[in-house]
Amino acid sequence: MQGQRTRVQRRPVHGVLLLDKPLGLSSNQALQKAKWLLRAEKAGHTGTLDPLATGVLPLCFGAATKFSQLHLDADKTYETVIRLGLKTSTADAEGDVIEARGVTCTPGQVVEALDLFMGEIEQIPPMHSALKKDGKPLYEYARDGETVEREARRVTIHDLDLLDMQLTGDEPHLHLRVRCSKGTYIRTLGEDIGEALGCGGHLTMLRRVATGPFSAAQCVSLETLEAESEAQRAAHLLPVPALLPDxxxxxxxxxxxxxxxxxxxxxxxxxxxxxxxxxxxxxxxxxxxxxxxxxxxxxxxxxxxxxxxxxxxxxxxxxxxxxxxxxxx
Structure with missing residues (x-):
């Protein structure tokens, strides 16, 4: 016989929790876990991160949820690794390999290709995304094996830094840091860079290291929150005005x-x-x-x-x- 579930007594919690979202959890799963740990009555986030992605996920509680929409417009900074030579169905490591090509580009060609993606660019949103078409998320069409037409969207790449590259060996890759405007799909950017290099590519790592004024150094993990007392968890909350720095x-x-x-x-x-x-x-x-x-x-x-x-x-x-x-x- 199963034991009774303990009912959590909710309470009013107001503020912003900067969570370092772990790999494998959706943004909503991470939010619900943090909400449970804080026993909060009301919670929301300021934009999603893919399950593949880790890093800065600001969670809003109580009165802070009224201003979460403001943060959707903030610039974001990511670190990502593009595995060159292999194209997948989802443009990341969760998809099936659909094409393999040799990597023959030089370091100079990599630098030239990255320059093409600086500034204002157009992106076609990926099918595996939450963007809606006729009221239905694109990923639902993708799950059914359908591909629907998507309009290109203009986004801005403010900075595109090459942190490391390996163009030979078993796993050729580029390690990049990207600072970009809202609405930028890093999976699409990685796939487009691979195409510009003539070999294709997909993301094997994606970490958001900053969003607006918030950085990964300010974040707390779910693992840390689970090990702390209720008072220690509450101490991580930033006040509501933290969402209004500008x-x-x-x-x-x-x-x-x-x-x-x-x-x-x-x-x-x-x-x-x-x-x-x-x-x-x-x-x-x-x-x-x-x-x-x-x-x-x-x-x-x-x-x-x-x-x-x-x-x-x-x-x-x-x-x-x-x-x-x-x-x-």
């Missing part, structure tokens, strides 16, 4: 803060700004004896008006401040 801060007085949280526009001598982080005092409560200035939400300013965007609820603000009080006491 937002211009604006601080309101108590009356202005109350009206802003009600969704009312405010007038002031503000220059036009597309991204604003709004702070203000919240009234004292039984547990919080004094007014505290804290993040209220995001906004933009135009024509001297502060126009609310995503707002924290009064309950979320109180929960955040009470947690901060507990941690500092």
């Amino acid at each position: 937002h211009t801060p604006v601080t309101l007085d108590e009356e202005g803060a109350a009206r802003f949280l009600s969704g009312v526009r405010r007038r002031g001598a503000w220059p036009n700004e597309s991204h604003v982080a709004v702070y203000g005092p919240v009234p004292a409560t039984e547990r919080l004896r004094v007014n505290v200035t804290t993040l209220l939400g995001s906004a933009h300013t135009t024509g001297g008006e502060l126009i609310p965007g995503r707002l924290l609820s009064p309950i979320e603000i109180q929960q955040i401040l009470e947690t901060e009080t507990e941690l500092s006491s």
Whole structure:
């Protein structure tokens, strides 16, 4: 007879956890594991990583989920290894080998080929991707053996550094570091570089080492979280404003803060700004004896008006401040 499953008592958790996603787990599987370990009520991520990929995966909890969409636009940095000479059905090591060719390129030709992919380029999204066509993810078509037409997308490769290369032997490969815009498919980039070299290729390693302001050095692993106490796990959380590093801060007085949280526009001598982080005092409560200035939400300013965007609820603000009080006491 199987034992009863222990029911996890969920609790309000607000903040950002920088997870070093392990190999083999989907982004959602990693998210659900971290959510369980933190006993969090609400969680989301800021864009997916393939199961083949490891590295920086910012996870948002509670109020932070309101700003996760902002981070989807952030530039990403990856390290990857392209195995030359073998083309696979998925452009990575999970697929079947569909073509083998000899590797005859020289180091000079490699450098010239990489130069072709610098700057703004066009990519055709891979069939094995979550991009949807007629409401259905492309990977579902691929599983059914179908190939559908995909429109090319423009992306930007900011930096493409050659870290190492081996053009002879049993496993010829290129080891690259790529800094790119949102929406870039590194599997497609690897496959296209292989084609430019005349030998084909596929990814055997992919690691995201940075996304926006967050780097792999700041991340914690699931293995570490599992070994820690609940208090130690919570200590890894970054505050919600960590998702708004490029937002211009604006601080309101108590009356202005109350009206802003009600969704009312405010007038002031503000220059036009597309991204604003709004702070203000919240009234004292039984547990919080004094007014505290804290993040209220995001906004933009135009024509001297502060126009609310995503707002924290009064309950979320109180929960955040009470947690901060507990941690500092």
